[in-house]
Amino acid sequence: IAGITQAPTSQILAAGRRMTLRCTQDMRHNAMYWYRQDLGLGLRLIHYSNTAGTTGKGEVPDGYSVSRANTDDFPLTLASAVPSQTSVYFCASSEEGGGQETQYFGPGTRLLVL
Amino acid sequence: GQNIDQPTEMTATEGAIVQINCTYQTSGFNGLFWYQQHAGEAPTFLSYNVLDGLEEKGRFSSFLSRSKGYSYLLLKELQMKDSASYLCAVREGDYKLSFGAGTTVTVRA
Numbered sequence: 001i002a003g004i005t006q007a008p009t010s011q012i013l014a015a016g017r018r019m020t021l022r023c024t025q026d027m028r029h030n031a032m033y034w035y036r037q038d039l040g041l042g043l044r045l046i047h048y049s050n051t052a053g054t055t056g057k058g059e060v061p062d063g064y065s066v067s068r069a070n071t072d073d074f075p076l077t078l079a080s081a082v083p084s085q086t087s088v089y090f091c092a093s094s095e096e097g098g099g100q101e102t103q104y105f106g107p108g109t110r111l112l113v114l
Numbered sequence: 115g116q117n118i119d120q121p122t123e124m125t126a127t128e129g130a131i132v133q134i135n136c137t138y139q140t141s142g143f144n145g146l147f148w149y150q151q152h153a154g155e156a157p158t159f160l161s162y163n164v165l166d167g168l169e170e171k172g173r174f175s176s177f178l179s180r181s182k183g184y185s186y187l188l189l190k191e192l193q194m195k196d197s198a199s200y201l202c203a204v205r206e207g208d209y210k211l212s213f214g215a216g217t218t219v220t221v222r223a
Contacts, residue, residue, distance in 0.1 A: 045210060
């Protein structure tokens with residue numbers, strides 16, 4: 001069982017370029033999330049999806065977009081990358097949203113925008 | 115919105131006990147989670163509290179007081195492999211988790 005996979009593992013990107021970070025889960029979880037993690041700031045929610053076909057904004061959505069065409073995939077797109085988007089990006093999923101349902105995290109994508 | 119505070123760093127000796135405190139302010143509390151994150155890796159789930167009291171899971175315990183907006187994670191019989199960051203996270207509503215900045219625990223021999 002793979003759990004959650006993310007691609008690429010790391011990327012160096014020129015400012016102004018478009019980039020899509022991929023996230024796939026094989027646990028048939030309904031809810032999926034994108035976070036960024038920066039030193040001293042912890043994990044911050046970018047966007048989330050309660051179920052296929054729906055998405056919502058998190059704490060820091062500006063400059064990012066997501067789509068949820070099916071249960072398994074939740075790509076994150078940077079339309080025009082800026083240096084402040086240099087970060088480690090984690091995708092996560094949970095079976096449902098409430099109760100004891102914990103979020104399971106992917107291995108992360110390390111992005112450097114120059 | 116959320117305001118979650120936890121200490122930045124803690125150091126302890128192998129075999130000892132360490133307590134990591136977390137205080138929070140929220141308008142719609144719906145559970146508190148603790149995650150462990152080793153350097154360069156993804157966070158992994160440790161514990162969940164939604165009612166007041168202590169939850170024990172092996173060497174790790176987590177406590178919650180909703181009236182005080184306070185939780186702690188207790189790590190007993192520390193091992194070298196426990197050196198990691200520990201993240202306190204509060205859920206507001208059904209889906210959104212807000213994380214503290216994390217506490218880096220260093221275990222020394």
